[in-house]
Amino acid sequence: MLPTGGYDCYPGQRQLLARWDGSYGVDGTAQDWWTTYYGGQGLYTAGQGIQAAVDAGSLIGPLQRAGIPAAVRTYLLAGGSADIPGVLNENRGPSDGIVFTRSALDTTGVGTVGGTRLVGGLNHLELAWAPEAMGQVAAWLA
Template sequence: MQYLSARGHRVFAVGFAHMQGDNLMQAQIVGDAIAVIKARLGVGQVDLVGWSKGEISARAYVSSVKPSWGRAYAGDVRKLITLGGPNGGYDYPYAHGWAHDFSVWPECGGKVNAPSPHSHMTCYGLYTAHPEFSMTPSGGYDDYPGQRQMLARWDGVYGVDGAAQDWYTTYYGGQGLYTAGSGIQAAIDAGSLIKPLHNAGVPASVTTYLLAGGSPDVVGIFNENRGPSDGVVLIDSALDTTGIAKVGGTATVVGANHLELGWNTSVAAQVSAWLS
């Protein structure tokens, strides 16, 4: 934001109540924010920059993928720029066995507010149930719809991490040695937005630019290593143009991981060039 503002762009940030929340709801917030910006600045269109999960809500707005009661796209976006956005979806939470659960499951010392591919896990010999952590609705809980909405299978392209504990049952569902879950396909069937977004398409009136990071070196997490990635999102997904009618450009910044897409100077310079 500071980089763009210093170069003459009028920049506004859109925040969401829950970082894991429903992207359809958050798309409505994007539309509401644009309406306010248009009214205050006296402009007819804005440019949208969506980073990571924020790209899904931005894309949902311009594609009119919405709740039944929601605001349809108002034709008020000139350019859409995606930074590490899972345009082709991602299967990262499921593809590496139980690697992500330790940061979530409190009985294992986890504290991160994030979903799990599992509903049951053994921690220090104790088999515990936490259906509220599951990415698939389970036990009456559905706490992480925003992550489920970004899911798509990449096992046909990059396989699954066969070296990880409980890799097969994590991805395909069932009871593993230490964990149990319904698998990625059940989560996709429960409400992924990737195919609906592809089918709805980004209109040709919105010039779309896609940028990927190329450094899988995010500190503190198990990085996506099955193929070229930014540590979380595969480059193939970040640069997937399915359903995008007018692509203005694509770029990969090799020196940026998924988090660094938010402040890396080369990324900021590319975004500024596209906006200009």
């Protein structure tokens, strides 16, 4: 996640990081979970942890502080089914498998909330193509 050796291979992954361990804890069942999340040398991995990655380029805090002008009506769509095949789905709290519901529907910095919708039966990937999600987006745009 962090720039190393003159290369920054994952800037997009860092852009959307936020700390939720205070609300949902950390999954202690994963290999090297402590050192992956908090930093250090694990049995198989070494890293600097999530805070170092957030500090290296998460856009969440700066976006929330900058805000979205009230003239821009903003809509938030979230999935509620953590069932993406082949993915270690986020399961410590309500999520779409990738993003916590509270994060996806967070209106911090949003000047005008046009609408929010939790589509409980959809996972993160399905939000991009499932008829229920597309119908909601179409309704908001109408």
